Amino acid sequence: MxxxxxxxxxxxxSVSSVSLVLNGRDSGRINPQLANRIRETxxxxxxxxxxxxxxxxTNRTYMIGFISVEVATTPYAGGMxxxxxxxxxxxxxxxxxxxxxxxxxxxxxxRALKRYGVDGFLYSxxxxxxxxxxxxxxxxxxxxVDAAEETNRFPSIEPDxxxxxxxxxxxLIEAGCSRIAYVGCAEPMVAQTGRLAGYRQALMDHGRxxxxxxxxxxxxxxxxxxxxxxxxxxxxxxxFFCFNDARAWYxxxxxxxxxxxxxxxxxxxxxxxxxxxxxxxxxxxxxxxLPHYEMGYWAANKLVSMIENRPLNEGDWPHTTAVMPLLDxxxxxKVHCTLIEKGSVRDTPTTA
Amino acid sequence: MxxxxxxxxxxxxSVSSVSLVLNGRDSGRINPQLANRIRETxxxxxxxxxxxxxxxxTNRTYMIGFISVEVATTPYAGGMxxxxxxxxxxxxxxxxxxxxxxxxxxxxxxRALKRYGVDGFLYSxxxxxxxxxxxxxxxxxxxxVDAAEETNRFPSIEPDxxxxxxxxxxxLIEAGCSRIAYVGCAEPMVAQTGRLAGYRQALMDHGRxxxxxxxxxxxxxxxxxxxxxxxxxxxxxxxFFCFNDARAWYxxxxxxxxxxxxxxxxxxxxxxxxxxxxxxxxxxxxxxxLPHYEMGYWAANKLVSMIENRPLNEGDWPHTTAVMPLLDxxxxxKVHCTLIEKGSVRDTPTTA
DNA sequence: GTGAAAGCGCTAACAA
DNA sequence: TTGTTAGCGCTTTCAC
Numbered sequence: 001m002x003x004x005x006x007x008x009x010x011x012x013x014s015v016s017s018v019s020l021v022l023n024g025r026d027s028g029r030i031n032p033q034l035a036n037r038i039r040e041t042x043x044x045x046x047x048x049x050x051x052x053x054x055x056x057x058t059n060r061t062y063m064i065g066f067i068s069v070e071v072a073t074t075p076y077a078g079g080m081x082x083x084x085x086x087x088x089x090x091x092x093x094x095x096x097x098x099x100x101x102x103x104x105x106x107x108x109x110x111r112a113l114k115r116y117g118v119d120g121f122l123y124s125x126x127x128x129x130x131x132x133x134x135x136x137x138x139x140x141x142x143x144x145v146d147a148a149e150e151t152n153r154f155p156s157i158e159p160d161x162x163x164x165x166x167x168x169x170x171x172l173i174e175a176g177c178s179r180i181a182y183v184g185c186a187e188p189m190v191a192q193t194g195r196l197a198g199y200r201q202a203l204m205d206h207g208r209x210x211x212x213x214x215x216x217x218x219x220x221x222x223x224x225x226x227x228x229x230x231x232x233x234x235x236x237x238x239x240f241f242c243f244n245d246a247r248a249w250y251x252x253x254x255x256x257x258x259x260x261x262x263x264x265x266x267x268x269x270x271x272x273x274x275x276x277x278x279x280x281x282x283x284x285x286x287x288x289x290l291p292h293y294e295m296g297y298w299a300a301n302k303l304v305s306m307i308e309n310r311p312l313n314e315g316d317w318p319h320t321t322a323v324m325p326l327l328d329x330x331x332x333x334k335v336h337c338t339l340i341e342k343g344s345v346r347d348t349p350t351t352a
Numbered sequence: 353m354x355x356x357x358x359x360x361x362x363x364x365x366s367v368s369s370v371s372l373v374l375n376g377r378d379s380g381r382i383n384p385q386l387a388n389r390i391r392e393t394x395x396x397x398x399x400x401x402x403x404x405x406x407x408x409x410t411n412r413t414y415m416i417g418f419i420s421v422e423v424a425t426t427p428y429a430g431g432m433x434x435x436x437x438x439x440x441x442x443x444x445x446x447x448x449x450x451x452x453x454x455x456x457x458x459x460x461x462x463r464a465l466k467r468y469g470v471d472g473f474l475y476s477x478x479x480x481x482x483x484x485x486x487x488x489x490x491x492x493x494x495x496x497v498d499a500a501e502e503t504n505r506f507p508s509i510e511p512d513x514x515x516x517x518x519x520x521x522x523x524l525i526e527a528g529c530s531r532i533a534y535v536g537c538a539e540p541m542v543a544q545t546g547r548l549a550g551y552r553q554a555l556m557d558h559g560r561x562x563x564x565x566x567x568x569x570x571x572x573x574x575x576x577x578x579x580x581x582x583x584x585x586x587x588x589x590x591x592f593f594c595f596n597d598a599r600a601w602y603x604x605x606x607x608x609x610x611x612x613x614x615x616x617x618x619x620x621x622x623x624x625x626x627x628x629x630x631x632x633x634x635x636x637x638x639x640x641x642l643p644h645y646e647m648g649y650w651a652a653n654k655l656v657s658m659i660e661n662r663p664l665n666e667g668d669w670p671h672t673t674a675v676m677p678l679l680d681x682x683x684x685x686k687v688h689c690t691l692i693e694k695g696s697v698r699d700t701p702t703t704a
Numbered sequence: 705g706t707g708a709a710a711g712c713g714c715t716a717a718c719a720a
Numbered sequence: 721t722t723g724t725t726a727g728c729g730c731t732t733t734c735a736c
Contacts, residue, residue, distance in 0.1 A: 001466075003713060014723045019715060031721065051467045052404045052413065053713035056728045061404065063448075063468075077430045085451055089461065094468055096415075097449050099437055109441065114353075115403045116415075116446055249601075256608035355729060366707045371731060383705065405729035408712045 002045045011041040018042070022049070055117060064088055064303060065113035066097045069106060069125040076273065076292050077124070080145055083296025084122055091304050093119075110136050120303045122296075123147065141306045145299040146292065155302050157295045161191045164288055165198025168241045168269040171286065173206050175267050177239025179214065181231060183251060184243040186217040192243060195271075199241055220246065229254050242270035354397045363393040370394070374401070407469060416440055416655060417465035418449045421458065421477040428625065428644050429476070432497055435648025436474055443656050445471075462488050472655045474648075475499065493658045497651040498644065507654050509647045513543045516640055517550025520593045520621040523638065525558050527619050529591025531566065533583060535603060536595040538569040544595060547623075551593055572598065581606050594622035 004022070008015045013034065020026045021038040030038075055061040066084055068077055085095050096118060100106025113121070120141030125131045131147050133154060144156035172180045182199050184192050200210045216231045218224035228250040231237065242248040248270035255262055262268050272287040305312045356374070360367045365386065372378045373390040382390075407413040418436055420429055437447050448470060452458025465473070472493035477483045483499050485506060496508035524532045534551050536544050552562045568583045570576035580602040583589065594600040600622035607614055614620050624639040657664045 001713095005713075015714080016716080016724080017722060020722095023715085029721065034722085048463065048467050050408075050469070050713050052407050052469055053728090054715075055404050056402075056408055056713080056730090057715045059728080081433075081449065082451060085449065089450070089457070089464075094448055094464060095450070096446055097433065097437065098441070098447070099434060105441075111400065112441075112446060115400050117402070117404055252605065253608050256605050257611075259609075353729095357729075367730080368707060368709095368732080369705090372706095375731085378705095381705065386705085402729050405712090406731075408714090408729080409731045411712080 001050065002047050003050070004047075007038065007042050007045060007047055010045065011038050013038060022047070059117075061117040061119055062093045063116060063118045064093050064095055064120055064122060064300065065110075065116075065118040066095050066122045067106070067109065067113075067124065068097070068099045069123075069131075070101050076146065076290070079292030080124055080296035080299075083293035083298075084145070084300040085296075087297045087300035088304070091301070093300075093304060095300075106134060107136060110134060119307050122299050122303060141303055143299045143303040143306070146295050155299075155306070157298050157302075159191075159290050159295075161194025162198040162201070164271065165195035165241070166202045167198070168195075168286075168288060169199045169202035170206070171269055172239035172241060172267055173202065173208075175239070177237075177267050179235065179237040180239035180241065181214045181216055181235065181237035182241050182243075183228060183231070183247040184215065184217045185247070186219045189243075195241075195243065218247065218250065225250050225253060229257070232258055238266050240266065240268045240270075242268060244271050244273045248272075353402065354399050355402070356399075359390065359394050359397060359399055362397065363390050365390060374399070411469075413469040413471055414445045415468060415470045416445050416447055416472055416474060416652065417462075417468075417470040418447050418474045419458070419461065419465075419476065420449070420451045421475075421483075422453050428498065428642070431644030432476055432648035432651075435645035435650075436497070436652040437648075439649045439652035440656070443653075445652075445656060447652075458486060459488060462486060471659050474651050474655060493655055495651045495655040495658070498647050507651075507658070509650050509654075511543075511642050511647075513546025514550040514553070516623065517547035517593070518554045519550070520547075520638075520640060521551045521554035522558070524591035524593060524619055524621060525554065525560075527591070529589075529619050531587065531589040532591035532593065533566045533568055533587065533589035534593050534595075535580060535583070535599040536567070536569045537599070538571045541595075547593075547595065570599065570602065577602050577605060581609070584610055590618050592618065592620045592622075594620060596623050596625045600624075 004015045004018045008018045011018070017026075017030055017034065018038055021030055021035045022042055026035050051062065064084075066081060068081075081095070081097060088095050096113060096116060098109035098113060100109050110121075120143075121137055122143055122145055123133060123137065124145040125147045131144075131149060133142065133144070133149055138153075142154045144154055146158050148156040148158055169180060180199075180203070182196060184196065196215070203210055213235055214231075214237060216227060218227045224246075228247075232254050240248075240251050242251060248268060251266075251268055251270075252262060255266055260266055267286070269286040269288065272289050302312055356367050356370045360370045363370070369378075369382055369386070370390055373382055373387045374394060378387050403414065416436075418433060420433075433447070433449060440447050448465060448468060450461035450465060452461050462473075472495075473489055474495055474497055475485060475489065476497040477499045483496075483501060485494065485496070485501055490505075494506045496506055496510075498510050500508040500510055521532060532551075532555070534548060536548065548567070555562055565587055566583075566589060568579060570579045576598075580599075584606050592600075592603050594603060600620060603618075603620055603622075604614060607618060612618055619638070621638040621640065624641050654664055
């Protein structure tokens with residue numbers, strides 16, 4: 001690794017001149033010719049700045065810590081991390097990923113990140129629980145990804161679950177479904193609360209009542225499958241809004257056993273957490289993909305804007321769309337999800 | 353952040369003494385009493401070493417770069433990264449994750465990692481292509497994860513695809529299946545080559561021939577489903593080895609349409625890439641989970657052992673098992689996958 | 705046993 | 721306009 005010192009020697013100038021030039025602070029301070037010579041020399045010698053040495057002096061590392069709690073192994077994390085990486089990469093930052101699945105690991109990883117001098121933190125916890133940010137993070141620049149505290153102390157971003165439920169149900173209504181079931185999760189989930197509320201509101205707004213017999217919350221495997229079969233038998237729904245892939249699968253399996261074809265006899269809208277169904281079922285299944293990538297991307301941009309003390313640019317907003325093909329629309333329809341920034345709500349710009 | 357200097361002042365000693373003590377190099381150099389006083393002071397003041405400053409001096413950053421090429425968004429990456437993180441965390445290292453999906457991004461991220469002075473690299477590319485390590489990485493400590501070059505220049509780890517195919521097929525044979533189909537991918541995949549070879553070898557070894565009519569390579573969606581339906585109709589297999597979740601789903605869907613029950617009328621073994629089926633189908637589907645976590649874990653340990661110039665410990669080997677419940681075995685059976693270390697092949701120790 | 709001092713590569717105040 | 725100097729926090733040699 002060539003250093004500034006070596007460049008200074010080769011170019012016959014002092015390190016400070018080299019530093020000024022290579023950091024672009026030379027306007028009106030260094031003779032343009034000299035500056036060019038320095039730049040050339042640096043180029044020729046393949047100079048790469050030692051960011052650690054710089055950090056020591058400036059107290060800025062251009063490193064961001066990404067803490068994930070109980071999400072790293074889920075299929076969601078990959079998208080969020082990649083979104084954050086892509087955003088940070090173009091901003092000249094580096095991402096340090098850790099996971100704090102246990103309370104103890106969490107605190108120790110936070111300490112580690114602090115030792116490495118990260119400029120700020122991204123924090124992501126499974127959004128199906130109420131969460132609290134560790135107090136050890138409270139005084140640092142921090143943005144929550146796919147999570148939010150009740151206190152709204154920190155900027156955060158998460159899908160608009162209510163709207164997902166509302167839009168999905170509306171699509172089913174517009175597709176002509178007369179009996180729309182909700183196939184959800186029997187365990188308490190924050191996401192479900194919002195989606196269910198959206199489902200009910202959409203029914204209301206279209207002059208329909210909520211029928212609790214059409215709400216079918218299940219767990220996994222055999223019992224879940226049998227519960228869905230019972231739903232088919234007793235309620236004969238012709239529209240289904242499914243909490244996730246697993247629930248959508250129970251509907252598919254049951255439909256197949258009953259000789260019903262999805263896309264002809266029944267309509268299904270489901271949130272596609274695992275992406276396997278997009279590959280398998282599309283365009284039969286109407287999938288809603290949660291914008292994990294976009295959330296990571298936005299959160300990283302937001303965090304850096306805080307660190308650098310400047311406003312967020314328009315371009316820092318991700319484009320969030322989900323494909324929703326349905327019975328009556330053979331070609332895919334773009335539907336936008338809403339990202340919520342605590343303190344102020346706005347939609348993401350749509351491309352299509 | 354309290355510094356060594358502050359501790360030295362508070363304890364009335366010099367920084368060098370503090371450094372020696374806090375790094376455990378004080379035996380026979382510093383008076384034990386003094387050493388204790390220093391340790392206490394550091395403790396009391398909540399001292400955390402500044403790893404960047406240390407790095408500047410020692411040329412060791414205890415940072416590892418994890419480069420993923422076209423894998424970050426797949427469900428696999430999460431497991432590998434978490435495995436690497438867990439291993440590194442206990443070794444006192446930090447993971448910097450980047451992704452190099454395009455050639456250009458790759459080189460620029462590698463340069464970035466070098467600027468940050470990482471001690472070594474983990475490199476992961478989608479294993480369904482022949483890969484070549486960028487020459488910019490050649491002179492650094494490097495371990496390949498879920499990937500391998502033809503040249504065997506670097507340590508690498510990947511699942512033993514042959515053995516997966518062999519074991520899966522053998523299980524189906526032992527479960528009493530007389531006609532075992534292979535439902536694979538119509539696109540060329542390195543993994544498939546090995547699994548198919550294992551499938552054929554297992555048939556051979558049990559005195560059965562390979563019947564190409566039972567090999568059904570499909571793509572996605574409707575066409576794939578119809579191809580599997582045709583397979584059911586014309587060949588009536590009673591055992592299925594599926595390349596991945598999507599292929600397993602086609603079998604399930606078709607079985608349901610034909611009134612056949614998995615686990616009673618037919619047996620299915622499938623590789624579970626997305627983890628959704630483990631939640632949904634188990635224990636009907638016999639799932640093989642690829643040991644991504646374990647590969648990440650092993651690779652990180654291997655890399656650090658190279659960096660620190662010491663042998664790999666027994667404990668650095670991951671425990672790799674996959675659950676394979678089947679028709680005749682209601683309770684799960686542990687089956688071990690094999691990890692391949694280039695240059696020398698050995699099995700991972702099994703717990704169960 | 706302990707401390708003074710040099711220096712890792714860089715930035716930034718200050719001199720010239 | 722350029723160079724000198726100090727120092728970020730730490731390690732390490734070398735005197736004492």
